[in-house]
Amino acid sequence: MGMNTQLARLCYASKTVKDEDEIRQDLMDILAEAVDFNGRHQVYGVLYYGNGKFFQCLEGSAEIVNTLFYEKITKDPRHSDVVLLDLADIDYVKFSRWSMKYAPYDKAMLRFFTDRGMAEFDPYSLQEQRLEDFVDYLLKI
Ligand SMILES: Cc1cc2nc3c(=O)[nH]c(=O)nc-3n(C[C@H](O)[C@H](O)[C@H](O)COP(=O)(O)O)c2cc1C
Numbered sequence: 001m002g003m004n005t006q007l008a009r010l011c012y013a014s015k016t017v018k019d020e021d022e023i024r025q026d027l028m029d030i031l032a033e034a035v036d037f038n039g040r041h042q043v044y045g046v047l048y049y050g051n052g053k054f055f056q057c058l059e060g061s062a063e064i065v066n067t068l069f070y071e072k073i074t075k076d077p078r079h080s081d082v083v084l085l086d087l088a089d090i091d092y093v094k095f096s097r098w099s100m101k102y103a104p105y106d107k108a109m110l111r112f113f114t115d116r117g118m119a120e121f122d123p124y125s126l127q128e129q130r131l132e133d134f135v136d137y138l139l140k141i
Helices: 020-040 062-075 107-114 128-140
Strands: 007-016 044-050 053-061 079-090 101-103
Touching: 007 062, 020 044, 044 128, 053 062, 053 128, 062 079
Parallel strands: 044 101
Antiparallel strands: 007 053, 007 079, 044 053
């Protein structure tokens, strides 16, 4: 990455279009595509799936991250209702160890939500401090 490359972090929420039992194959395909493209373009991040919804953060060159999101991901028929939650210039990437970290749903995750008054995972309700807390949580697990 060039010294003058502006870095950005983009987080969004979306809904899956497949049934719960069909999502596994989509997830594996998406992760394989993500690891391949992101690895070649110094894009990093995390993808979380739970309760029929996706939450993803993309980090890297602002130009590449924006193009990936608006030209590919928002047009991808494997999900719908894509809502941008946060787009910020950053000084460093948090997920530098992962081309795309996959965070599975588990009991600890459920506790993260219930501790914050959410009955279940709802990425659309993640804003400001809660969004930042969730990203840091995904970084640690
Ligand atoms: C929830 C979700 C997350 C995705 N994340 C990425 C990603 O991080 N990187 C990526 O290259 N493609 C990602 N994709 C896949 C792209 O939308 C697209 O299918 C892929 O880049 C291949 O596009 P192409 O065949 O036009 O090159 C994601 C798709 C979905 C549905």
